[in-house]
Amino acid sequence: MTRFGHAGQPGAVSLASLPDGASAQLVTVAGGVGLRSRLAAMGLRAGVAIRVVHNGGRGPFVLAAGELRIVLGRGMARKVMVVPSGGPDHGRRE
Amino acid sequence: MADASKPAAPAPGETRLARNSQTVTVALAGNPNSGKTTIFNALTGSRQHVGNYPGVTVEKKVGVCRHRGVRLEIVDLPGTYSLTAYATDELVAREFVIDEHPGVVVDILDGSNLERNLFLAVQFMELGLPLVLVLNMSDLASARGYVFDLEQLSALLGGVPLIPAVGNRGQGIDKIRDAIVAVATGARHLRPVPITYGPEIDKEVDKLAAVLETEAERLAPRQPRWVALKLLENDRRIRERIEQVCESAAAVLAAADEAIAHLRRILGDEPEIVIADRRYGFISGACQETVRSTVEARHTRSDQIDAVITHPVLGLPIFLGLLYLVFWGTFSLGEYPMAAIDYAFQWLGQAVGGLWAAGSDSALRSLLVHGVIRGVGAVIVFLPNILILFLAIAVLEDSGYMARAAFIMDRWMHKIGLHGQSFIPMVIGFGCTIPAIMATRVLASRRDRLTTMLILPLMSCSARLPIYMMFTAAFFIEKWRGPVLWTMYVVGAAVAVLAAKLLKSTLLRGEAEPFVMELPPYRTPTVKGTLIHTWQRGWMYVRKAGTIILGVSILLWALTSYPKPHPRETEDLAAEGRQAAALEYSVAGRVGKAFEPVTRPLGFDWRVNTAMMGAFAAKEVFVAQMSIVYSLGDTDEAEAQPLQTALRSNYTPLQAIAIMIFSLLGFPCMATVAVMWTESGSWKWALLQWTGLTGLAYLAALLVYQIGSALGLAGG
Numbered sequence: 001m002t003r004f005g006h007a008g009q010p011g012a013v014s015l016a017s018l019p020d021g022a023s024a025q026l027v028t029v030a031g032g033v034g035l036r037s038r039l040a041a042m043g044l045r046a047g048v049a050i051r052v053v054h055n056g057g058r059g060p061f062v063l064a065a066g067e068l069r070i071v072l073g074r075g076m077a078r079k080v081m082v083v084p085s086g087g088p089d090h091g092r093r094e
Numbered sequence: 095m096a097d098a099s100k101p102a103a104p105a106p107g108e109t110r111l112a113r114n115s116q117t118v119t120v121a122l123a124g125n126p127n128s129g130k131t132t133i134f135n136a137l138t139g140s141r142q143h144v145g146n147y148p149g150v151t152v153e154k155k156v157g158v159c160r161h162r163g164v165r166l167e168i169v170d171l172p173g174t175y176s177l178t179a180y181a182t183d184e185l186v187a188r189e190f191v192i193d194e195h196p197g198v199v200v201d202i203l204d205g206s207n208l209e210r211n212l213f214l215a216v217q218f219m220e221l222g223l224p225l226v227l228v229l230n231m232s233d234l235a236s237a238r239g240y241v242f243d244l245e246q247l248s249a250l251l252g253g254v255p256l257i258p259a260v261g262n263r264g265q266g267i268d269k270i271r272d273a274i275v276a277v278a279t280g281a282r283h284l285r286p287v288p289i290t291y292g293p294e295i296d297k298e299v300d301k302l303a304a305v306l307e308t309e310a311e312r313l314a315p316r317q318p319r320w321v322a323l324k325l326l327e328n329d330r331r332i333r334e335r336i337e338q339v340c341e342s343a344a345a346v347l348a349a350a351d352e353a354i355a356h357l358r359r360i361l362g363d364e365p366e367i368v369i370a371d372r373r374y375g376f377i378s379g380a381c382q383e384t385v386r387s388t389v390e391a392r393h394t395r396s397d398q399i400d401a402v403i404t405h406p407v408l409g410l411p412i413f414l415g416l417l418y419l420v421f422w423g424t425f426s427l428g429e430y431p432m433a434a435i436d437y438a439f440q441w442l443g444q445a446v447g448g449l450w451a452a453g454s455d456s457a458l459r460s461l462l463v464h465g466v467i468r469g470v471g472a473v474i475v476f477l478p479n480i481l482i483l484f485l486a487i488a489v490l491e492d493s494g495y496m497a498r499a500a501f502i503m504d505r506w507m508h509k510i511g512l513h514g515q516s517f518i519p520m521v522i523g524f525g526c527t528i529p530a531i532m533a534t535r536v537l538a539s540r541r542d543r544l545t546t547m548l549i550l551p552l553m554s555c556s557a558r559l560p561i562y563m564m565f566t567a568a569f570f571i572e573k574w575r576g577p578v579l580w581t582m583y584v585v586g587a588a589v590a591v592l593a594a595k596l597l598k599s600t601l602l603r604g605e606a607e608p609f610v611m612e613l614p615p616y617r618t619p620t621v622k623g624t625l626i627h628t629w630q631r632g633w634m635y636v637r638k639a640g641t642i643i644l645g646v647s648i649l650l651w652a653l654t655s656y657p658k659p660h661p662r663e664t665e666d667l668a669a670e671g672r673q674a675a676a677l678e679y680s681v682a683g684r685v686g687k688a689f690e691p692v693t694r695p696l697g698f699d700w701r702v703n704t705a706m707m708g709a710f711a712a713k714e715v716f717v718a719q720m721s722i723v724y725s726l727g728d729t730d731e732a733e734a735q736p737l738q739t740a741l742r743s744n745y746t747p748l749q750a751i752a753i754m755i756f757s758l759l760g761f762p763c764m765a766t767v768a769v770m771w772t773e774s775g776s777w778k779w780a781l782l783q784w785t786g787l788t789g790l791a792y793l794a795a796l797l798v799y800q801i802g803s804a805l806g807l808a809g810g
Contacts, residue, residue: 033328033364034180035610038538040370041176042612043210053397056406059505060514060609067206067238069396071501073513073609 015052015072015080016061022052024082026065031079043068050082117165118278121191123218124202125211126173127494127614129230132261133202134170135623137270142626161271164278169196175210177217179331182535191223192315197278200226200270205235205242205258206615208385212377213370215251219287220320225254226273228266232258239388247384252287262620291323291372294360298353299323305342305349312339325350326357327366396615400498409502416495420486420524424559425579428479435478439471461651464725469647469718472737473639476560476714477632483556484631485624487525492619492627496521497611504609510591511598513609516546520590523553524583525631527766530555531773541602544774545594548783551762552590554583557713561757564717565750568738578751586758589790638712646711647718650704653682654719654726677701677726696756696795697749697803706761713763752799760791 012027026048029036039045043065053069054062061077063070072080122137124130134142138157155170171190172183179185191199199218203211208229218225229235229242248256255273259266276282290296302322310316314335324332325346333350337343357365403412443463450459490496496518504514515537523530530550537543554562562582566575598604659679677683678700685707686700693703705719724740741750762770762784771780 033366034538036364036367037176037178037370038180039610040367040374041178041210041213042610043207043213045371045374053400054404059406059508060501062400062404062501062613064397067394067615068210069400069613069615071497071504071514071609071611071613073504076609 011083012081013084014078015050015063015082016055016074016077018052018055018082018084020052020055022084023049023086024052024084025049027081027083029080031076042070044070044080049085116163117167118197118274119194120166120168120274120278121171121187121194121196121199122168122202123171123187123191123199123214124173124230125175125204125207125214127612128173128202128204128211129261130170130173130202132620132623133200133228133230133259133267133270134168135620135626136261136264136267137166138168142630159271161268162275164275166271166274168200169194174214176214178327179329181538185331191218191221197224198226198274199223200228200274202228202230202261205229205232205240206238208235208240208242209374209377209381212381213373216289216373216377219252219254220289220323221315222286222317222320224277224284226270226277227251227254227256228270229256229258230261232266233260233263238394241386241388243384247380250380250384252285253282254284255282262623289373289376291369294357295326295365295369295372298326298357298365302326302346302349302353305346309336309340309342309346322350323369326353327369328354328364394615396494396613399616400613403495403498404501409498413499413502416490417521420483420490421580421583423486424479424483425563425576428476428482431478432475435475436471439467439475443467443471457655460655460726461648464722465648465651466644468721468725469651469715470639470644472564472717472721473560473643473714474636476556476563476717477635479559479563480556480635481628481632483559484525485628487522488624488627488631489619490521492617492623494614494616497613500611501613510595512542512545512594515609515611516542516594519546519550520553520587523550523555525556527551527553527555527762528769531766531769535773539604541598541604544779545597545602547770547774548597548779548786549590549593551766551783551787552586552593552759554586554758555713557763558582558757560714560717561709562754564720564737565741565754568741569745569747569750582754582758585755589759589794593790639714642712643714643718646708646715647722650682650708650715650719651722651726653685654680654704654723656680673726677723695800696792697746697752697799698756699744701744702753706756709757709761709763711764713757716757748799748802751802752795755798756791756795758791759794760788762787 015024018024026044026046028046029039029044031039044050048065051064052061053064055077058074061072061074063072063077122130122134124133134155134157138159142155142157157168157170159166159168169190171187174181174184174187177184177188179188190196201211201215201218203215215225215227227248229244232242235242242258244256244258248254255277257266257269257273259270261267273282277284291299299319299322302325303318306313306318306321310318313321315321321332321336325336333347336346340346354365357368361368402408405412446467447459447463450456490499499521500514500517502514503517507513507517516534518536519530519533522533527550530553531547534543534546534550537546562579566578570578654677657679659676663675678687682704683700686703689703690698690700693706698706701720701723704723705716708715708719720741721737724737724744745753767780767784770783771777774780
């Protein structure tokens with residue numbers, strides 16, 4: 001993804017690059033307004049703590065935010081910018 | 095209801111309401127998977143009916159209950175996350191609460207995701223609607239370690255009633271009814287909640303609202319502040335409305351555009367996004383002191399199940415196994431009740447036929463016995479199969495499995511240019527194409543949605559099941575019936591996949607759209623909910639049999655019976671030849687004959703042609719008409735030849751397969767055409783679908799029959 005919108009936060013990486021079990025904090029979604037609104041309405045907004053449940057390298061991506069489990073298409077997951085906050089073994093705080 | 099008879103001290107408002115009006119319309123809203131349907135079922139019991147919202151084919155369920163002398167008419171709104179203009183569902187929900195002025199909006203909240211669920215509730219508050227909040231599955235939330243200070247939370251939300259409930263156990267239901275009545279009658283006073291969006295946005299809202307004030311009379315709702323907020327959110331539908339009704343539309347929209355540009359500059363982001371953030375800010379503020387989580391979030395049971403169900407290797411076989419189980423159940427468990435229904439209709443035919451003297455050629459007798467009883471009976475016989483199929487689909491949906499199936503299939507769906515979410519309508523399509531087409535409205539991309547809608551009739555629906563079952567039972571030995579049925583379903587799905595691939599690489603070319611879907615926690619479907627759902631589908635089938643199929647059967651009976659040839663013309667023929675001559679002389683016979691040159695290469699005779707035409711009204715009519723054609727002329731019911739024998743002596747197994755292939759692929763029914771038209775917004779797509787699929791079916795049946803014949807399979 002070349003488009004990061006206004007997301008110039010240092011240390012932000014694409015969600016798709018995180019391994020299973022990694023924790024992170026959502027910074028922004030580099031997408032259209034409609035999509036960002038929809039994600040926000042589903043509970044995925046800036047500041048939310050998320051955890052990677054399944055990142056198979058291809059195919060869809062599953063993340064957890066609190067009790068929520070959300071499937072993102074791979075293209076989508078690449079657009080979600082996050083700041084990693086911990087590996088699989090620590091900080092599974094949501 | 096249990097409480098209705100209890101003498102309760104009426105609140106001051108209650109007596110007022112009782113005198114004026116007895117009915118309160120209640121809109122039931124909530125996020126998808128918030129347990130809204132269980133609350134709806136618990137509130138209304140089985141007193142529900144299903145209709146449509148005006149102008150759209152979104153199903154509208156309405157149920158009624160009485161409480162403390164007030165009649166509550168409860169409308170189940172589509173499950174939504176928000177009230178934007180992006181999705182059809184959200185628009186339907188929003189326009190219902192704006193245009194229909196419900197007395198109360200009940201918003202169901204899932205306690206385990208309270209902040210996200212309150213996002214929708216806040217939008218109802220912005221609209222200034224009388225609101226009741228229900229904290230559903232409060233037992234589950236407690237088990238997960240959430241502690242709520244409901245009184246305090248309610249106070250922070252303007253005093254809105256906040257009722258804990260457990261929908262699937264019926265807990266808290268009477269309290270919800272109490273709260274509805276209290277809010278509707280004004281006994282419970284709600285304070286407007288001032289939600290602030292930060293000084294910059296608030297200022298622009300005020301400015302726009304002032305501009306709109308002069309137009310307040312024409313606005314719906316008459317709330318300039320809400321309309322102003324929506325304008326800042328760049329809401330497409332509100333802009334359209336303003337253009338339609340406001341005299342100063344151009345000035346209003348220009349002011350809105352200017353405000354948006356200004357906010358975008360000073361906030362550094364789209365106002366719409368910032369407004370959503372501020373709503374969450376308000377919610378977080380309210381929840382901060384009132385919701386506590388005592389347990390660290392951990393792997394829940396759902397995650398453990400998912401580790402197996404959505405496993406990269408095991409997921410697909412598990413899904414295919416479940417699908418096999420669904421169809422196996424549909425075919426095998428339905429057998430016994432089917433035999434009973436079949437027997438009942440035979441008995442009825444003989445009993446009614448017996449009212450006339452043996453050998454009578456009364457037209458009324460023929461109409462009742464051959465047109466009505468044989469025609470409708472041939473369709474009703476399949477009711478058990480259809481009930482089982484819909485029951486199974488309801489269980490897959492209600493348990494939360496369907497979303498997993500979409501997840502598992504996503505990788506494969508990508509290969510045809512769609513994504514996993516398109517897969518749910520396809521599974522629903524095994525039941526009926528109409529709800530399947532409706533289910534496509536969760537797809538955000540119009541191209542994806544159109545592609546999915548266009549291929550859905552290829553997912554073999556339950557109305558085609560009678561056709562397969564009639565032919566497989568007649569032409570194949572027990573051992574082969576299952577595999578032949580399976581082949582039909584697999585061929586349909588395979589053609590659907592190829593057609594989608596073709597559409598996505600030609601007419602509807604485009605990148606696969608972003609895919610976002612919630613995986614709801616697994617839940618045991620409630621017996622009550624599943625039964626209500628199945629009963630509704632079953633009743634729709636019976637009603638269809640009693641109305642459209644009955645009507646078309648009678649019409650086809652008349653067309654197949656008249657005009658009758660002059661007795662002199664057929665007197666030289668033997669009884670059987672006379673029957674055949676009379677059938678061919680009838681309108682249906684002639685039309686069917688006229689089409690023979692077209693359909694002969696597929697192995698169809700004129701009888702099949704008439705049945706195919708009837709099948710346009712509803713696929714089941716095919717079976718009804720075959721039954722009518724082969725029973726007409728049997729003057730003695732007791733010696734009537736079973737349909738299966740008649741089919742065996744008139745067709746070969748190869749012809750049967752060609753007919754099944756044609757029914758599978760082509761000729762989408764009238765209802766499909768109508769829904770395709772309204773949902774796609776253009777008759778062109780409906781026409782394209784109909785002609786495309788029928789052309790495809792013709793080609794496929796032609797190939798099967800001609801190649802089969804050349805290989806010498808005609809004799810079977």
